[in-house]
Amino acid sequence: MPVTGSGDDSERFLKYLDLPDDYEPSPTRAPLDFLRAHLYQLPQHLAVYFSSSVAPRERTALPIVRNRRLNYAQSPAGSTALGYSAGRAEWPLLWEQSGSTRDDVKPGELSGQDERAWANANFMGGQGGELGRLGGLLSEYEAEREAERMRALRRDRAVRESMMPQVEEEEDESDEEDDATDANAAAEEESVEEHRAAFERLLRERFVYGTLDDFDYDSVDWNDEWDSIAERDNEERWFDADDDDDMVVDIDRSGTPDY
Incomplete structure (x- = not known):
C-alpha cells in the first residue's frame, strides 16, 4: 500500500538519506521495499510516518x-x-x-x-x-x-x-x-x-x-532501542562511511592536508 500524503513526504525521507529524487524503491509507492532497504538508517521520528501505510502484520516481513x-x-x-x-x-x-x-x-x-x-x-x-x-x-x-x-x-x-x-x-x-x-x-x-x-x-x-x-507496535517496530548489538554496529558503520564520503581532503605540494 502506498504511503498516503504528498511528494513532500517522499522528499523528507530521501533528503535525510541523501538519495536522489527519482530513487527506487520509492518511499511513497513501495514503502515496504523502501523500509527493507533503509529502515535501519531512519530515526524513529521519520519511520513513524509509515505506520498508517504498513500494517504491523506486513512489517513482519522485515x-x-x-x-x-x-x-x-x-x-x-x-x-x-x-x-x-x-x-x-x-x-x-x-x-x-x-x-x-x-x-x-x-x-x-x-x-x-x-x-x-x-x-x-x-x-x-x-x-x-x-x-x-x-x-x-x-x-x-x-x-x-x-x-x-x-x-x-x-x-x-x-x-x-x-x-x-x-x-x-x-x-x-x-x-x-x-x-x-x-x-x-x-x-x-x-x-x-x-x-x-x-x-x-x-x-x-x-x-x-x-x-x-x-x-502499540510503533513503540517497538520503529525504535532502534530494540536492535541487537550487531545491528547497531552495522548502523554506526553506515553513518561513519557516510561521513567519510562527505569529507574532501586536498593535498598541496608540500604534502600538507588542506581541509
Whole structure:
C-alpha cells in the first residue's frame, strides 16, 4: 500500500538519506521495499510516518522488525507486557479462547515440533527461511519449558520414593488414597500452570507475527532501542562511511592536508 500524503513526504525521507529524487524503491509507492532497504538508517521520528501505510502484520516481513520484536519479547518490559497478569487484563477474550481451545490438550502435548509447525503453516503460508527460524525459536521456548517440567517431576518423584516409610500391609490402602489425593492436587496445579504458559506463548506468537490487537507496535517496530548489538554496529558503520564520503581532503605540494 502506498504511503498516503504528498511528494513532500517522499522528499523528507530521501533528503535525510541523501538519495536522489527519482530513487527506487520509492518511499511513497513501495514503502515496504523502501523500509527493507533503509529502515535501519531512519530515526524513529521519520519511520513513524509509515505506520498508517504498513500494517504491523506486513512489517513482519522485515527482518529488522522481527528482530526488534523478539528482543522486546525477551526483555523485562516485554516479559511483563506479554505476561499472564497483564495479558489477561489487556486481552481477556484471548485468555478465554486460549482456555477453550486448549482444555482438551494434555500437559506436554504442545511440543517443540507443534510450535514449529504452527509458525510455518499459519503465517504467510509458511513462506520464507526467516519465518522458519522464528518457528525454531518458538519451538526452543517450548522444548526448554517442557524439559524443565519433566526434570522437576522426576526430582519430586525420587524424593517421595526415598522418603517413603515401610508400612504394614493394612496401611497400604490408606496410603494409596493419600497418594491419589496428592496426585490429583498436583495434576490440577500443573493444569493451571500449563494453561498460563500456553496463554503467554500465544501472546508472544501473536505479537511477533503482528496480529496482537491493540498493541502499540510503533513503540517497538520503529525504535532502534530494540536492535541487537550487531545491528547497531552495522548502523554506526553506515553513518561513519557516510561521513567519510562527505569529507574532501586536498593535498598541496608540500604534502600538507588542506581541509
